[in-house]
Amino acid sequence: MTDAPRRTALDALHRTLGATMTDFAGWDMPLRYGSERDEHVAVRTRAGLFDLSHMGEITLTGPQAGQALDFALVGNLSALAVGRARYTMICEAGGGILDDLIVYRLAEQEYMVVANASNAQVVLDALTERAAGFETEVRDDRENYALLAVQGPEAPGILKSLTDADLDGLKYYAGLPGTVAGVPALIARTGYTGEDGFELFVAPGDAERLWRALTDAGTDAGLVPCGLSCRDTLRLEAGMPLYGHELTTATTPFDAGLGRVVKFDKTTNDGDFTGREALTAAAERAATNPPRKLVGLIAEGRRVPRAGFSVVADGAVVGEVTSGAPSPTLGKPIAIAYVDAAHAAPGTKGVSVDIRGSHEPYEVVALPFYKRER
């Protein structure tokens, strides 16, 4: 690794568009192009276009690729149908979360794992090590993909005008190879915004052509380029966890309220997988005596809670904020926080967040804050 930030294939275009750039996991990425609030609202009501080329792609091929993933991850990936995708995690032997992932099964013997930019190398190393005993090849594909996302209610219409692919037949959490604006792409109906939308994995050399085609096709529908700032408020409203905030090596999937992603009933490898023993214990602990639970908090006032701020009740610290921001959709500050089980029930009274010494009242709610109408 060098100290110079990495730049995506769309870097020059972002600068032409006047983006405010920011360092993100060693990448120079667009934070926003204009107002992050306007970008957020565009995704909720029309459409937004994101460059997510910093995400880390890792491909597994071979007769035992599925078994290798079953052993390396907490999910049951060998049972995934070709063309479908799954949200899953990779954990340490001790149960701590190394990363959350989306895995696409592209063919009978081919899977693509998409890791967070900040964890891509960790995931690549762990997969390489854990897959060693299986008939599979683990390939670092980070240099081979750019990733564009079109998100929002107008996204299907915009994409339909550029592709013959059967988008109506493409379910949420599915992906198929196709061509968009003449560019070969893996078209996936996934995203991180709480809206309908698509993620398009393409060769870096095709990224700018595809971006321009999407921009041209989407202008009338109100599509705007969007940066990582609004992506964060969108995922926060949708209650989606972010690695490094809600998810860390100090938390297990059960601590994060995401125990459902752990599949103990795998049929491959005699049901063994990395972290099985520790996660079995974590599941029992979460069911019988959870220390803290992940909840939503909605402000009564206007001051914004940030990651690391204490949640207090009756003068005592009862939790910690993991993510917080003003919510454009709710018009109030919101936060995700780990809170002691005694104060975690929706509607619990008397909960505050310590915002630089001032205890601001907050309402405890169930996640997510926002759910789109289907």
Place this chain on the structure above:
Amino acid sequence: MSNPQQLRYSKEHEWLSAAEDGVATVGITEFAASSLGDVVYAQLPAVGDTVTAGESCGELESTKSVSDLYAPVTGEVVEANQDVVDDPSLVNSAPFEGGWLFKVKITDEPDELLSADEYTAFTAG
């Protein structure tokens, strides 16, 4: 971004109008507003507060962060902009006009306030 010639500027990105009867208006620059992103909450000093040059006298909260508001001069606050408290986005949309923050009766001012040209050069670096 153009910085109005008739204003003076601090290195903490506040602007200060010329004083009339000893009272000057304070805001943050377009450069600062743009760096902050959408401002969603403004805590301004209250009328009657004494502010001290270079010291924090309030805060501006944006989507991604919170920043201290520094006083460019020392003096007594004689007015706070209630319009900005009600609609903090004024700081982004009109930083040199309707998005002004407070008015201060100056008792002392530091020597290092910058001219518009000096501030433009400062932010370009």
